Amino acid sequence: xxxxxxxxxxxxxxxxxxxxxxxxxxxxxxxxxxxxxxxxxxxxxxxxxxxxxxxxxxxxxxxxxxxxxxxxxxxxxxxxxxxxxxxxxxxxxxxxxxxxxxxxxxxxxxxxxxxxxxxxxxxxxxxxxxxxxxxxxxxxxxxxxxxxxxxxxxxxxxxxxxxxxxxxxxxxxxxxxxxxxxxxx
Numbered sequence: 249x250x251x252x253x254x255x256x257x258x259x260x261x262x263x264x265x266x267x268x269x270x271x272x273x274x275x276x277x278x279x280x281x282x283x284x285x286x287x288x289x290x291x292x293x294x295x296x297x298x299x300x301x302x303x304x305x306x307x308x309x310x311x312x313x314x315x316x317x318x319x320x321x322x323x324x325x326x327x328x329x330x331x332x333x334x335x336x337x338x339x340x341x342x343x344x345x346x347x348x349x350x351x352x353x354x355x356x357x358x359x360x361x362x363x364x365x366x367x368x369x370x371x372x373x374x375x376x377x378x379x380x381x382x383x384x385x386x387x388x389x390x391x392x393x394x395x396x397x398x399x400x401x402x403x404x405x406x407x408x409x410x411x412x413x414x415x416x417x418x419x420x421x422x423x424x425x426x427x428x429x430x431x432x433x
Contacts, residue, residue, distance in 0.1 A: 263318035266345040266354040269366035269385040274396055275404040279412045280381040283420040285427035287371040287378045291351045293423045294369050294380070295319060297344070304418040306330060306411065308337065320344035322358070329410050338407060342367075361389055361403065380420065382412050 269276075283290045293303075301307040308326040315321040323344050328335035341359030346352075355367040365386040372379040386408075388399030 260315045260317045260321075263316045263320060264343045264345040264354075264356070266343060266356050266366070268354070269368050269383050271385065273366075273385040274387045275385065275399050275408075277384040277404045277408050277412070278381060279409060279416050280379060281416050281420055282374060282377050283380045283423055284377040285420075285423040287351060287373050289427050290378050290380050290420065290423040291348070291353075291371050293419050293426070294371075295346050295348075295353055297323060297325070300325075300415070300419070303422045304415060306335075306414050306418075308339075313341075316345070319346040319348075320353075323355075324359075327411050327415075329407050336407075338411065340365075362386060362408070363389070365408075380416060382416055384408050384412065 293299075297310045298312065300310050304327075306328050308328060309324070310326075311324045313322045313324060321344055322341065324339065324341050326337065326339040328337055330336075339360050340357050340362050342355040342357050345354045347354075351371050353369040355365075357363050357365040357367070365384055367385075368381075368383045370381045370383075372381070384404070386399060386404070388395040389403070391398060
């Protein structure tokens with residue numbers, strides 16, 4: 249049997265076939281920003297998930313457990329949600345699919361509190377750059393009695409949006425720096 253390290257380093261299976269996030273879920277969270285970079289520029293930064301901790305202070309780690317031919321795979325991610333001087337650690341495991349032609353990056357959470365969540369990063373050229381949008385859809389955790397309240401009132405607005413908005417802003421800054429360096433040449 250192949251270990252996760254061996255599989256993450258070399259073996260590449262077929263891409264995950266992850267469709268767009270369903271819009272008929274209990275929670276739909278959208279974070280978006282116009283990034284002053286080309287779609288290819290912000291896409292390249294966003295798709296390089298293993299580099300996120302080097303660019304984003306709130307990310308603790310990103311590790312591939314398994315690689316797929318499209319650059320996706322099974323990935324463990326962990327980020328802190330800051331609350332003033334305190335950080336709340338979070339983690340999740342996802343299937344990741346990458347389409348460089350569309351372009352988009354999709355995730356389907358398969359571990360952690362947000363199991364079952366679907367996520368799509370999309371990159372649309374607009375005047376002045378790229379509209380970069382992150383859509384999270386989810387029906388909430390499988391917790392008796394409090395699932396929908398926890399998803400709608402705490403997890404999605406406080407944690408999902410809190411982390412996604414910081415991630416988008418941080419990666420946008422990286423892509424914009426790369427873009428301005430390219431223009432300076």
